[in-house]
Amino acid sequence: xxxxxxxxxxxxxxxxxxxxxxxxxxxxxxxxxxxxxxxxxxxxxxxxxxxxxxxxxxxxxxxxxxxxxxxxxxxxxxxxxxxxxxxxxxxxxxxxxxxxxxxxxxxxxxxxxxxxxxxxxxxxxxxxxxxxxxxxxxxxxxxxxxxxxxxxxxxxxxxxxxxxxxxxxxxxxxxxxxxxxxxxxxxxxxxxxxxxxxxxxxxxxxxxxxxxxxxxxxxxxxxxxxxxxxxxxxxxxxxxxxxxxxxxxxxxxxxxxxxxxxxxxxxxxxxxxxxxxxxxxxxxxxxxxxxxxxxxxxxxxxxxxxxxxxxxxxxxxxxxxxxxxxxxxxxxxxxxxxxxxxxxxxxxxxxxxxxxxxxxxxxxxxxxxxxxxxxxxxxxxxxxxxxxxxxxxxxxxxxxxxxxxxxxxxxxxxx
Numbered sequence: 001x002x003x004x005x006x007x008x009x010x011x012x013x014x015x016x017x018x019x020x021x022x023x024x025x026x027x028x029x030x031x032x033x034x035x036x037x038x039x040x041x042x043x044x045x046x047x048x049x050x051x052x053x054x055x056x057x058x059x060x061x062x063x064x065x066x067x068x069x070x071x072x073x074x075x076x077x078x079x080x081x082x083x084x085x086x087x088x089x090x091x092x093x094x095x096x097x098x099x100x101x102x103x104x105x106x107x108x109x110x111x112x113x114x115x116x117x118x119x120x121x122x123x124x125x126x127x128x129x130x131x132x133x134x135x136x137x138x139x140x141x142x143x144x145x146x147x148x149x150x151x152x153x154x155x156x157x158x159x160x161x162x163x164x165x166x167x168x169x170x171x172x173x174x175x176x177x178x179x180x181x182x183x184x185x186x187x188x189x190x191x192x193x194x195x196x197x198x199x200x201x202x203x204x205x206x207x208x209x210x211x212x213x214x215x216x217x218x219x220x221x222x223x224x225x226x227x228x229x230x231x232x233x234x235x236x237x238x239x240x241x242x243x244x245x246x247x248x249x250x251x252x253x254x255x256x257x258x259x260x261x262x263x264x265x266x267x268x269x270x271x272x273x274x275x276x277x278x279x280x281x282x283x284x285x286x287x288x289x290x291x292x293x294x295x296x297x298x299x300x301x302x303x304x305x306x307x308x309x310x311x312x313x314x315x316x317x318x319x320x321x322x323x324x325x326x327x328x329x330x331x332x333x334x335x336x337x338x339x340x341x342x343x344x345x346x347x348x349x350x351x352x353x354x355x356x357x358x359x360x361x362x363x364x365x366x367x368x369x370x371x372x373x374x375x376x377x378x379x380x381x382x383x384x385x386x387x388x389x390x391x392x393x394x395x396x397x398x399x400x401x402x403x404x405x406x407x408x409x410x411x412x413x414x415x
Contacts, residue, residue: 005331008387022275039281041289047091051218056211063209071200082360095197234293245304257392262307265385269303272376291366299373306381313337327390345378
């Protein structure tokens with residue numbers, strides 16, 4: 001039988017080797033002003049996001065970056081998704097013109113009194129045609145008092161013959177060609193005509209390797225105030241999620257030890273993912289965007305799910321094998337759930353690996369964060385959370401035994 005608990009110090013050492021470099025790069029982020037460590041996208045730093053699609057099917061990100069650099073945008077991050085949209089992210093916040101305020105129409109109150117002035121004017125229905133056949137005819141009727149009255153009897157009907165001057169129906173719209181065939185209802189052919197972004201749009205369309213812009217899906221600027229709020233919300237989400245997990249696991253297993261060790265394994269996974277992205281950001285310029293927070297929350301949930309599976313078996317074996325040492329009970333529980341944990345994680349890893357290699361570039365780093373977190377979560381649930389629980393329990397038992405020995409020694413001295 002493999003003694004996982006007996007070799008727990010080796011697993012703690014391996015986790016420390018992984019955590020320490022990541023922690024160093026994370027701490028260097030504020031100390032170096034972002035020069036070293038995590039690189040945040042415009043979602044958190046503020047900037048302009050522009051999503052466009054070219055009619056040229058051979059357009060690529062390298063050509064877009066080249067044209068952007070030639071027009072003074074040096075920090076642009078360009079990615080292409082599976083729908084062939086190019087997402088341009090830059091920290092420039094003055095590319096779009098200031099929005100023109102919409103004038104509020106003034107409402108003139110109508111005077112109330114015995115002689116109100118009518119404000120409505122009769123309008124002609126758009127389907128009516130001014131033909132002579134629509135004119136009313138007068139009919140004279142004689143009454144017994146020899147007085148005649150004229151009544152208008154209109155002869156026009158809804159099925160009147162259309163006027164010969166009616167305009168023909170418009171010709172059908174031709175089918176899209178090139179990358180227009182990927183367009184959907186969210187496609188907007190608006191190309192900016194004002195501000196610095198208009199100059200960039202002209203340069204992109206004039207480049208022979210890119211051609212005209214066929215669609216625009218997003219054109220927005222994120223200000224520094226909004227980005228600061230996003231950072232606060234992201235941190236708050238992670239803290240609330242961790243606190244909720246600590247509380248629920250502690251209540252579920254009737255011990256704060258289970259909740260605290262599960263939280264320690266959770267923090268291990270978060271630091272591993274964030275630390276690796278801090279290293280990748282320093283070496284390769286990998287940025288952290290809004291999807292990264294979603295990946296972190298998913299990793300937190302998966303890590304705790306795997307840990308609870310092991311903890312539940314520990315609780316069952318404590319009642320089934322009462323009297324055995326706690327470390328042996330935990331070791332049996334890990335080995336009994338080892339196959340289930342590995343098989344569950346392996347199926348997820350296979351799916352994420354396929355997405356990593358074949359999905360679009362827009363979710364590439366999102367999938368990478370998930371992949372790193374799932375592998376780390378499986379490792380920490382087996383080799384960190386349960387051994388930490390054993391270390392805490394053995395320390396608690398040793399302290400209780402020392403207190404009991406001191407109490408017995410005190411009673412003997414008194415006797």
